[in-house]
Amino acid sequence: MKLLAAVAVLLGPLALATAVPQLEHRVSYDGYRVYRIATHHNAASVKAQLKGFATVPFNLDTDEHLDVAIPPGQISAFESLGLETEVMHEDLGADIAEEGSFAAYRGVEAQAVPSLTWFDSYHSYNDHVQYFNDLQAAFPQNSEIFTIGNSYQGRSIFGIHIWGSGGKGSKPAVYFHGTVHAREWITAKVVEYITYNLLTQYDNDTTVRAVRDSYDFYILPVVNPDGFVYTQTNDRLWRKNRQPRSGSSCVGTDNNRNWPYMWNVSGGASTNPCAETYKGQAAGDTPENQALVAFSQKLRNQGNGIRLYIDWHSYGQYILLPYGYNCQARAANHARQTTLASAVAARIAQPYGTRFTYGPSCSTLYATTGSSVDYMTDVANATYAWTIELRPTGSGGGGFVLPPAQILPSAVEQWEGMKYLLATM
Template sequence: MKLSVILLAPLVLATAVPKQERKITYDGYKAFRISTEHDAAAVKEKLAGLSVVPFNFNTEEHLDIAIAPEDITAFEALNLTAEVMHEDLGADIAKHETFSAYEGVTAQAIPSLTWFNSYHAYADHMQFFNDLQGAFTQNSEIFTVGNSGQGRSIFGIHLWGSGGKGSKPAVYFHGTVHAREWITAKVVEYITYNLLVQYSNNTAVKTVLDSYDFYIIPFVNPDGFVYTQTTNRLWRKNRQTRTSSSCVGTDMNRNWPYKWEVTGGASTDPCDETYKGQAAGDTTEIKALVAFTQTLKNSKGIKLFIDWHSYGQYILTPWGYDCSLKPANHARQASLASGLATRIAQSYGTRFTTGQACAALYATTGDSTDYLTGAALAEFAWTIELRPTGSSGGGFVLPAAQILASAIEQWEGMKYLLAAM
């Protein structure tokens, strides 16, 4: 049974005329983490016929889903072992998608740290980066790698130190690949903010920025992100349409042209959340990102790539496509990942699981970290799944009160990693 088809397929039929779409509220939906007791197939069979929204793809131990109001009684009658994630998913979404107005710059001509107290509209994110770069014109610039399928700029910010622009190996970050993972943009914004603000008065930060050129793209999937703010908070994919299907969107983290053809780590069904596309790298966004990534490879090379996601609290090293294969520098990567997890935990006690992506989480094909490792030859290429672990933290709808703590613990972790690698 493919749970994603039950609810999500009907929601995308009207996407050819976006202005006519009604906002999906999820009012009255109740979300649960169900223990699968290592028999996910049996649990899914019991759920057959219920209107559900699936959250996770690693279902070996648990299945995170939201149940439509009309099916909650039937679900509870199944007597499955489950914890409540959201009593009312719609109410929690409404609570945490109330965007605060951007307060602009401080007297020091930099954005205020109050930015990290709440979520914001897409246009405000763009202004935040413009303002931040405007305060540090001597060692930063805004760049674009191309446009999204709907014509939005895939923009980033480039930071450099005393060696001058483009003189050092690249540290390369991606955020908001999956549209509903709002916390990822906030985390990369906080890291960017601190690299620039602390460069002049923190010796450790100055050393890092003098050693690497940073290329940070906060919205790999701008179309999907905007769609989560206007129409469907739980949308995952991009917004690409295809003449062969009424279903919309491709999972851009299954579309990179490396091991894309391997089976088992993505879906060939356009209606599925992990749809890989019709051909390797056939999305507008990935075409642009591949070209940009290759320019970094062919310049000074890529030291570190991190693809920021949520949720689950994982630090994942290659490979995603093969659970038995290890990169040549596996031991070094494992050691650094363990050190990173230790440093993250020092801030608030948040525990991250480390391991190879395929073995520690689930198999993926055509993903960014495999491409960066196998095709772009990055020394380290990781996926970090941010807060929460799941049932106690709100899943994709991370409370705004946790934005700053999530960002701080990642920044502390990055200071360790960037100095140690």
């Protein structure tokens, strides 16, 4: 979810090339070194010093630091600036190659549960589809696969519905999804680990049984399938969907700036089709967002409403509450949400000491307009609507390119937080 604004001094030729629809070769980041630059609340000064560098920005959403990739031919000149930096990737291309060494997924026999080795590596879109099908096939009495629509290029936006003893559709909805932003691969893995535990632990964990019997779960791991596939075939750092726009050679809309609520408010999205946070030509005009909006309305109207919605992103380690469009606005139940977020952050920290910051989205991180959480709060009437930004923070871990060894720990700590939240909210 990190905001990559279209700032001319930071968008070098490589970053601009990723937006051109004719690009069919794989973008190489070999030899690029990624730095976190301390700005000491003077980001403008740092950006001025970066003029002339063909940098690839990882984030531009905080006045405390900038995360940028420097091409190999400019590393020496960059380091001669004497900025205060930490290295996030010594060689971004090498780390992408390591991350992209997918283990084969061969499926399972009928009624068998997939192995936890699924979380040892990242996987293709088709493997994610098969994994959900295999999970559901092992629990056919209490789950079903569903689709909410198709992406611009015609890929299925799929999910799994899980229920407990009350029967299908009888309880308030818990609604999770991941991979809105294509490069945030860890999000699909985290929601899949939550899915795995909700299904497999029902008979031997009293907390899981209680929450399964209290809620209907709707979990969609990859809601931007075109962008996700593109990150694995062409450009690992692609963020948006793959929808072209008339009058522009640039491709893609940020689906988390396209929700039809507070879309016209300025300051939290871009009207430039080449920008990473391009909001679209009209509110809700991407096929992916239209499918999500229709599904959200269905859950709102089905009788029991939406108790909890979480939009999973990376990176930065945040639990973000409403609202994004206004830094002074607060949800009606803000105090309760803050109490829960504090406790969830404490539970997340228990397995490995990972610390999450929590608070309203705009005032805690940055402004967002046309965002999912604001829509879910004020239009879909979710009791709780959060964005969770996953690992990492700081220089450790690698930003969007999270090493495979961190998949399972990231998922485990989120599951600890979710068990508490689901049992307490």
